[in-house]
Amino acid sequence: MSDITREQVEHLAGLSRIALTDEEIESLTTELSAIVDAIATVSEAVGDDVPATSHPVPLANVTRADVEGATLSHAEAFAGAPSHDGERFRVSAILGEEQ
Template sequence: MSDITRESVEHLAMLARIALTEEEVTQLTGELSQIVDAIATVSEVAGDDVPATSHPVPLSDVMRDDVPGETLSLEDVFRGAPAHDGERFRVSAILGEEQ
């Protein structure tokens, strides 16, 4: 059995600034205890000869190679822009400071 207590759950909730009801504290105490116990069980089985993995099935990258292509000219870029100065987009000021 793990060392997860109501007090430790309440302390963690306070550190995370999460308001928990009494029912939630009771539920989380049990759930966290089960999680810690399950991790302990796995740790007992996994010895030094078992390599650590992040995924049980080998994964491969399915993305295509990043090959640069043709870029747009400035005229093409600014063609649909509502406002620009020829080199940059013009946008409204932030924080309510309209131009």
């Protein structure tokens, strides 16, 4: 088992600016020791012939071709708009005086 001490946990808590109770310090001392031991076990299994990976399964973005399609005319786009000037939608101002 690794040698994580109470003082090391208190030091890490101080660096992290986390207030810990005595019970939390004792618990974290045991838990951090277990974590360090688990990492050491994994490190023993890894040899020079095992490449480093960031993900166990290769990932690729799924994309589709950007195909131009049918678009709305101005009249169709403005058909459901509460207010427009024929070229732009009219909306309330979000800065300044309310309308």
